[in-house]
Amino acid sequence: MNNLKLNILVVDDSAIMRSVIIKTLKLSGLSLGEIYEAKHGAEGLRLLDENWVDLAFVDLNMPIMDGETMIDNIRRNPDTSDLEIIVVSTEGSEIKIKALREKGVEFIHKPFAPETLRETVFRLRGVNYGEFEQCTVSSGGLDF
Amino acid sequence: MENLNNALYRAAVLTFEEVGFLFPLDEGEEKTDAEYSLVSVDFQGNFDGKLTLRVSTAMLPVLAENMLGMEDSLSEEMLKDVLGEFGNIICGNALPEIAGKQAYFKLDSPQHLPSDEVFTDEAVASVQLYFDEGTAQISLYSPSLRDSAEAV
Numbered sequence: 001m002n003n004l005k006l007n008i009l010v011v012d013d014s015a016i017m018r019s020v021i022i023k024t025l026k027l028s029g030l031s032l033g034e035i036y037e038a039k040h041g042a043e044g045l046r047l048l049d050e051n052w053v054d055l056a057f058v059d060l061n062m063p064i065m066d067g068e069t070m071i072d073n074i075r076r077n078p079d080t081s082d083l084e085i086i087v088v089s090t091e092g093s094e095i096k097i098k099a100l101r102e103k104g105v106e107f108i109h110k111p112f113a114p115e116t117l118r119e120t121v122f123r124l125r126g127v128n129y130g131e132f133e134q135c136t137v138s139s140g141g142l143d144f
Numbered sequence: 145m146e147n148l149n150n151a152l153y154r155a156a157v158l159t160f161e162e163v164g165f166l167f168p169l170d171e172g173e174e175k176t177d178a179e180y181s182l183v184s185v186d187f188q189g190n191f192d193g194k195l196t197l198r199v200s201t202a203m204l205p206v207l208a209e210n211m212l213g214m215e216d217s218l219s220e221e222m223l224k225d226v227l228g229e230f231g232n233i234i235c236g237n238a239l240p241e242i243a244g245k246q247a248y249f250k251l252d253s254p255q256h257l258p259s260d261e262v263f264t265d266e267a268v269a270s271v272q273l274y275f276d277e278g279t280a281q282i283s284l285y286s287p288s289l290r291d292s293a294e295a296v
Contacts, residue, residue: 013253014225014228014229014232015221015222015225016208016211016212016222016225016226016229017229019211019212020211020212023212023213061232061250061251061252061253062253063253089236090232090233090235090236090237090251091236092236092237092239092240092245092247092249093240093245093246093247093248093249094245094246095246095248096248110163110232110233110236111158111159111162111163111233111237112162113162
C-alpha cells in the first residue's frame with residue numbers, strides 16, 4: 001500500500017463540519033500529512049496556490065465563493081486540474097450531482113456515515129478497503 | 145400539507161439521528177421555561193422560502209459533543225455553528241423530498257435569529273421533535289408553495 005502522506009484541504013463554511021471531516025480522516029487509518037482548512041472557495045484557492053494538496057473536500061453552498069465556482073477554477077488551472085476532489089454537500093438535485101461528477105469529482109451526501117467518507121477516499125486512492133482492513137487487523141498482533 | 149409535514153419530519157429525524165446521534169421520543173412536551181435557539185435557512189429554486197429550526201439551547205452542547213466525540217466545552221460560536229449546520233442539512237434533505245430529485249435549490253447561509261422572532265407568513269408545514277435533552281421545531285415557509293397547495 002502507498003504510505004505517502006496525504007495533504008488534505010477541507011473547504012466548508014461550517015467549522016464543525018470541517019472538524020467532523022478531519023476527525024473522520026484521522027480515524028480512518030490513512031496516512032495524513034498537512035491538513036488545511038478554508039471557510040469558502042476563495043480561501044481554498046489561495047491555500048491551493050500556496051501549498052501542495054493531494055485531496056480536497058469541498059462544500060457547495062458557501063458565502064463569498066461557492067464550491068462549484070471553486071471547482072471550476074481548480075479544473076481550469078493546469079497546476080491543479082487533476083486534483084482529487086470530494087464534494088460533501090446536502091445537494092439533492094440529480095441533475096446537479098451528475099454535472100459535478102462530469103467535472104471529475106466524487107460526491108458524498110450530508111448526512112454521511114464515517115464509513116462512507118472512508119470508503120470514498122480509499123476508492124479514490126485506488127486502495128481496496130477490505131484488504132486495508134485485513135492488513136490492519138493482521139498487524140494488530142493476531143498473526144504475530 | 146401532510147406530505148410536507150412528513151417530508152420535514154423525515155429530514156429532521158434523519159439529521160438528528162445520523163449527525164447528532166439523538167433519537168426522538170414518541171411523545172413529549174415543550175418546557176415553558178426552557179431557553180431556545182433559532183436559525184433560518186433561506187432557499188431559492190423550484191419554489192422559494194425558508195426553513196426555520198428552533199431547538200432547546202441545552203441540546204446544542206450535546207449535539208456538538210456527539211458530532212465531535214469530545215467532552216470539552218465548546219465556544220458559543222461553535223454551538224451556533226452546530227445549529228446552523230443542522231438547519232442546513234435538514235433543509236437540504238427536506239426540499240428534494242418535497243419537490244423531487246430533479247428539482248434544484250440553492251440554500252443561503254444559515255441566519256441566526258432571536259428565539260422570539262415572529263414571522264409574518266404562516267408556515268406551510270411544521271413538525272416538533274421531542275428528545276430527552278429538549279425539543280426541536282422545524283417549520284417551512286413558502287408563499288408560492290402555500291398558494292399552489294391552496295389552488296389544488
